[in-house]
Amino acid sequence: MTAYLLRRTAFLVVSLLLAAAVLFLLLRLLPGDPANSLLSVGATPDQIAAARHQIGTDRPLAAQFVSWIGQMATFDLGTSFVSTLPVGPEIASRLAVTVPLTLLSFALAVVVALPVGFVAAHKADTWYGTLLSGVSQLGIAVPVFWVGMLLITVFSLSLRVLPAGGFPQDDWADPAQALTSLVLPVVTIALVMAASLIRYVRSATLDVLGSDYLRTSRALGSSFARAMWRHGLRNAIVPVISILGIELATTFLGAVVVESVFALPGLGGMLVKGLAQHDYPVIQGILFVSTLVVLVIGFVADLAQRLIDPRLRHSLARDAR
Amino acid sequence: MNRKTTSLIGAAVLALALAACGGTGSSGSAGSTPAAGAFNKDATIQIGSLYEPQNLDNTAGGGQGVTEAFNGNVYEGLFKLTDDGKVENLLAKDYKVSADGLTYTLTLRDGVKFHSGKPLTSADVKYSIEKVTAPDSQSARKSSFDMIKKIETPDDQTVVVTLSSKSISFVYNLSYIWIINDQAKSLTTSEDGTGPYTLGTWKRGSTLSLERFAGYWGTPPTNKEVVFHYFTDATALNNALLTNAVDVVTSEQSPDALAQFDGNSNYKVNNGHSTTKLLLAFNDRKAPFDKPLVRKAVTSAIDNKKLLNSIWGDYGTLIGSMVPPTDPWYEDLTKVNPYDPALAKKELTDAGYANGFSFTLDTPNYDPHPTAATFIKSELAKVGITVNINIITADQWYTKVYKNHDFAATMQEHVNDRDVVWYGDPTFYWGYDNPQVTDWVKQAEQSDTTDEQTALLKTVNEQIAADAASDWLYLYPQIVVASSSLSGYPLNGLNSQFYAYGIKKTA
Numbered sequence: 001m002t003a004y005l006l007r008r009t010a011f012l013v014v015s016l017l018l019a020a021a022v023l024f025l026l027l028r029l030l031p032g033d034p035a036n037s038l039l040s041v042g043a044t045p046d047q048i049a050a051a052r053h054q055i056g057t058d059r060p061l062a063a064q065f066v067s068w069i070g071q072m073a074t075f076d077l078g079t080s081f082v083s084t085l086p087v088g089p090e091i092a093s094r095l096a097v098t099v100p101l102t103l104l105s106f107a108l109a110v111v112v113a114l115p116v117g118f119v120a121a122h123k124a125d126t127w128y129g130t131l132l133s134g135v136s137q138l139g140i141a142v143p144v145f146w147v148g149m150l151l152i153t154v155f156s157l158s159l160r161v162l163p164a165g166g167f168p169q170d171d172w173a174d175p176a177q178a179l180t181s182l183v184l185p186v187v188t189i190a191l192v193m194a195a196s197l198i199r200y201v202r203s204a205t206l207d208v209l210g211s212d213y214l215r216t217s218r219a220l221g222s223s224f225a226r227a228m229w230r231h232g233l234r235n236a237i238v239p240v241i242s243i244l245g246i247e248l249a250t251t252f253l254g255a256v257v258v259e260s261v262f263a264l265p266g267l268g269g270m271l272v273k274g275l276a277q278h279d280y281p282v283i284q285g286i287l288f289v290s291t292l293v294v295l296v297i298g299f300v301a302d303l304a305q306r307l308i309d310p311r312l313r314h315s316l317a318r319d320a321r
Numbered sequence: 322m323n324r325k326t327t328s329l330i331g332a333a334v335l336a337l338a339l340a341a342c343g344g345t346g347s348s349g350s351a352g353s354t355p356a357a358g359a360f361n362k363d364a365t366i367q368i369g370s371l372y373e374p375q376n377l378d379n380t381a382g383g384g385q386g387v388t389e390a391f392n393g394n395v396y397e398g399l400f401k402l403t404d405d406g407k408v409e410n411l412l413a414k415d416y417k418v419s420a421d422g423l424t425y426t427l428t429l430r431d432g433v434k435f436h437s438g439k440p441l442t443s444a445d446v447k448y449s450i451e452k453v454t455a456p457d458s459q460s461a462r463k464s465s466f467d468m469i470k471k472i473e474t475p476d477d478q479t480v481v482v483t484l485s486s487k488s489i490s491f492v493y494n495l496s497y498i499w500i501i502n503d504q505a506k507s508l509t510t511s512e513d514g515t516g517p518y519t520l521g522t523w524k525r526g527s528t529l530s531l532e533r534f535a536g537y538w539g540t541p542p543t544n545k546e547v548v549f550h551y552f553t554d555a556t557a558l559n560n561a562l563l564t565n566a567v568d569v570v571t572s573e574q575s576p577d578a579l580a581q582f583d584g585n586s587n588y589k590v591n592n593g594h595s596t597t598k599l600l601l602a603f604n605d606r607k608a609p610f611d612k613p614l615v616r617k618a619v620t621s622a623i624d625n626k627k628l629l630n631s632i633w634g635d636y637g638t639l640i641g642s643m644v645p646p647t648d649p650w651y652e653d654l655t656k657v658n659p660y661d662p663a664l665a666k667k668e669l670t671d672a673g674y675a676n677g678f679s680f681t682l683d684t685p686n687y688d689p690h691p692t693a694a695t696f697i698k699s700e701l702a703k704v705g706i707t708v709n710i711n712i713i714t715a716d717q718w719y720t721k722v723y724k725n726h727d728f729a730a731t732m733q734e735h736v737n738d739r740d741v742v743w744y745g746d747p748t749f750y751w752g753y754d755n756p757q758v759t760d761w762v763k764q765a766e767q768s769d770t771t772d773e774q775t776a777l778l779k780t781v782n783e784q785i786a787a788d789a790a791s792d793w794l795y796l797y798p799q800i801v802v803a804s805s806s807l808s809g810y811p812l813n814g815l816n817s818q819f820y821a822y823g824i825k826k827t828a
Contacts, residue, residue, distance in 0.1 A: 033720055036716045036720060037382065039719055043723075050459070054457060083509070084376050157560065165557045260553050262557065263561065266526075273553075276716070
């Protein structure tokens with residue numbers, strides 16, 4: 001296991017470095033001029049040249065790359081071309097919204113999806129099993145912004161119990177207020193996420209229910225609950241965990257639509273704006289941080305799978321030898 | 322502790338519910354104009370906007386957002402452009418112009434202090450003007466100051482500006498220059514102005530707050546704090562207004578939403594004057610649009626009234642030229658190239674395009690351009706012209722259209738007032754090149770009187786309309802929607818300004 005951990009960590013670091021280099025180059029291969037976002041209609045050719053000089057994109061690519069790597073080495077993500085503010089602190093401030101939003105949505109989705117998915121599979125033959133399955137199918141088809149707008153209409157505009165959007169100016173200084181503004185966005189994301197999770201949990205459970213080992217365990221005299229607990233769940237959870245990892249990673253940056261509907265200052269919105277303006281430091285910074293997060297999530301998911309599934313551990317032990 | 326928190330939330334919810342009920346209950350009796358004087362002078366005004374500043378320096382690409390938040394609020398000019406378009410003295414107490422019109426001697430107001438505490442002197446004024454005219458300046462107004470020869474500061478209260486040629490708009494143009502402390506640092510992320518507010522906090526992607534400046538030289542603001550809330554989604558902005566999270570929306574851009582506020586006595590919908598024009602700009606250099614007759618035909622083939630109505634309903638104005646009614650040289654030119662498909666067909670035939678032609682319309686990807694492009698496509702199809710709509714980003718627009726002039730026709734919003742003068746610049750992106758117009762624009766700037774200037778620019782406007790230099794589709798409406806508890810907010814927001822210091826909120 002130690003050898004695996006070391007190998008996995010080394011892989012993580014190398015992936016991160018590679019991602020950083022690829023990011024830098026790809027961004028500059030894309031057509032577009034970051035200086036354009038500083039211009040206004042009426043700008044003279046001199047002003048256009050001055051804009052390029054101001055942000056430093058008139059320097060050779062190699063020089064830009066070296067100075068970026070230099071900054072990165074000192075944990076400095078650079079400053080935005082457009083706002084001239086340091087990128088690092090702004091990402092941190094956006095994370096104060098995005099991380100709780102993602103984790104809370106994720107937790108809620110899991111709490112809903114696991115039992116519902118299990119029941120949908122276990123009781124697949126009953127009317128409510130079919131209903132649950134049908135509803136989850138519907139949930140996948142519904143666009144997330146529509147769910148958000150629906151919730152706003154009901155809880156903010158009609159009932160007036162929750163804010164329609166925004167996030168407190170002083171972030172988490174008043175946790176109750178911050179949480180209140182996250183309720184609707186969290187429910188929105190969780191509903192949509194839970195819908196697809198239910199499908200995965202359901203099909204994983206169905207696989208297990210029809211498996212030989214479960215039947216054998218039952219034949220040996222285990223009760224359904226005990227057979228399910230000792231053999232069923234552990235097998236069913238393995239594919240679900242890798243899906244969970246992917247879902248979590250997707251939500252991290254994919255919450256941009258929900259952020260826009262609820263006017264939340266999250267990371268997704270920052271990235272979209274950065275992309276529109278070709279604000280390289282902003283894009284690089286966010287993608288670097290999110291690459292890190294995604295890699296770490298993948299790492300943790302892998303680890304969790306190995307802890308749960310002895311077969312993966314053993315196959316690995318064999319590899320190591 | 323849990324129970325306490327819960328009960329607190331409960332109380333808050335109850336209070337909210339009560340407030341909501343109160344609002345609805347009193348709506349019938351409360352008029353739209355609150356009694357003068359009955360306002361909370363320590364109120365916080367929550368302003369909703371779609372235009373977040375890019376940075377805080379209008380000479381470094383701060384954009385429309387920083388003008389909205391800072392012009393007149395945080396920074397002041399020597400002169401001020403009032404909400405109804407008049408130029409008044411602000412930091413300048415008065416000024417004298419030499420007989421030859423080349424020397425302006427400006428005297429500064431006494432007792433003006435910057436937010437950092439430093440008194441205003443002529444050196445700051447010189448610094449501020451030079452910041453706009455500097456080679457690295459991104460100010461949209463930079464070229465209006467090309468004729469400045471030198472700036473002298475004989476004493477702390479006097480600035481003498483010498484011009485190389487006469488400039489009748491000089492004082493007006495000065496109203497766009499923020500007077501900044503010449504010692505100030507990092508102006509893209511902080512400020513040091515003389516205005517009635519200081520910058521509180523700027524939380525990127527979310528809010529920007531302004532706080533009343535205790536040391537302000539003039540009349541103190543009628544509110545204590547102003548918070549700009551920035552939205553990327555117009556519906557989210559309207560929801561914020563509907564739930565009282567914001568008190569006023571600086572510029573409503575979601576026409577469909579107006580129905581929710583129109584006729585609701587809790588809100589007031591104000592229809593002011595805008596300076597933003599939607600243009601179908603031809604590349605006047607290249608065939609087929611190098612022929613005025615072809616441009617006139619296209620203009621006459623498009624029913625602008627129907628277009629405006631489909632986008633803005635009953636709001637907005639048709640102007641038929643580049644000049645909005647708030648500019649002194651406005652005249653109604655909608656009759657010059659009237660909507661008349663038969664005329665359009667005839668003009669096309671006369672121009673040698675009896676069988677029509679096809680062209681690519683470079684269309685910015687944000688509203689209302691794609692909608693308008695589709696409309697134009699269907700209108701032009703009726704006279705035999707095929708339009709290929711090419712959707713591009715703002716970034717691509719600057720590179721392809723603005724810098725490289727690589728286009729046949731495009732659409733763009735032109736936001737500033739008095740910008741008809743661009744038709745006098747043959748190097749501008751649309752490439753309209755009429756030496757006489759260029760000359761008139763130049764002469765107008767060197768006029769001795771505003772009457773002379775007005776007369777010349779009217780001629781310019783008539784000429785470009787006759788040549789259909791572009792197709793001026795319509796003038797945007799400027800709609801400010803506010804809670805009826807608010808008064809004293811600006812209605813016109815010329816050039817995206819939004820003076821907040823006079824806003825009153827009932828107690």
